[in-house]
Amino acid sequence: MIPITINDQQFEISNDLTVLEAAREHGIHIPTLCYHEALESVGACRLCVVEVETNGRIRTAASCVTPVAPNMIIRTNTEKIQQLRRVLVELLLARCPELKVLHDLAREVGLKEVRFFKEQEDCFLCGLCVRACSEIVGVNAVGFGDRGVKNKVEPPFLKASNVCISCGTCTTICPAGTFHLERVDRLKTLHHFHDEYHEEKCRVCGDHFIY
Ligand code: SF4
Ligand code: FES
Structure with a gap:
């Protein structure tokens, strides 16, 4: 003390x-x-x-x-x-x-x-969604894209995410309340087009997420 x-x-x-x-x-x-x-x-x-x-x-x-x-x-x-x-x-x-x-x-x-x-x-750009995805869920399905004034939250390298498990942690933690359907839909869309898509398990709750 x-x-x-x-x-x-x-x-x-x-x-x-x-x-x-x-x-x-x-x-x-x-x-x-x-x-x-x-x-x-x-x-x-x-x-x-x-x-x-x-x-x-x-x-x-x-x-x-x-x-x-x-x-x-x-x-x-x-x-x-x-x-x-x-x-x-x-x-x-x-x-x-x-x-x-x-x-x-x-x-x-x-x-x-x-x-x-x-x-x-x-x-x-508080980064809570990015850190929650990395630190709590244990994947890195979202990150910061671009730099400076163009900095924004995106899937890394704007490539289809084969690790997003659609858990919704990013949407829940966002203090702006704006990490909702639009961004998730974008992740999902990218995800669906990814050849190597496979079902994932949440590392915290153990549930499977499928979409
Ligand atoms: S989407 Fe929400 S949680 Fe993510 S950086 Fe922007 S304001 Fe923060
Ligand atoms: S820098 Fe401390 S809450 Fe954002």
Whole structure:
């Protein structure tokens, strides 16, 4: 156990936690998008940003990928942090203006308007679907295609997936609620055309999936 301070409150916590886990353990809310307790954290969305002070040095850090340290001082809701979160949500909303999860976040962080050019994407590239497919289901039927502004979730190399078992984990975990029929249909279509298609078993529940 180690001593840390979060928002002026002192706690004794296990030294193997991240800052986000430590805060949640004590009921302190930090907004997240790309975090899921069942998956490795990658710090993709940065929405969980907090201020961290160690040995007198203050920095901002993504709390989901920052391990706690003895005597660390954490501030989760300073004016600077709130401002950073507003800009992050604004950028996400400019990319995906229709998504309810982002409008809820905008209300939470006090964002009133989006100043940037609006696109019409329905995926903010949190990567939960990709990581869930790899880490929970144990296959890699979806991944990130292209790079930079063209980055998107696709079957690897846009090739027919002979490993997708149609378990629906990707659709369930998507916080945008948009990894649904369109993307799954695309996977299925690619899958059906694949010569080496064979039935697969889910490595978690053991069920067979056929389509
Ligand atoms: S489809 Fe959903 S889960 Fe996958 S990266 Fe996009 S927003 Fe995240
Ligand atoms: S929740 Fe920590 S970076 Fe996305």
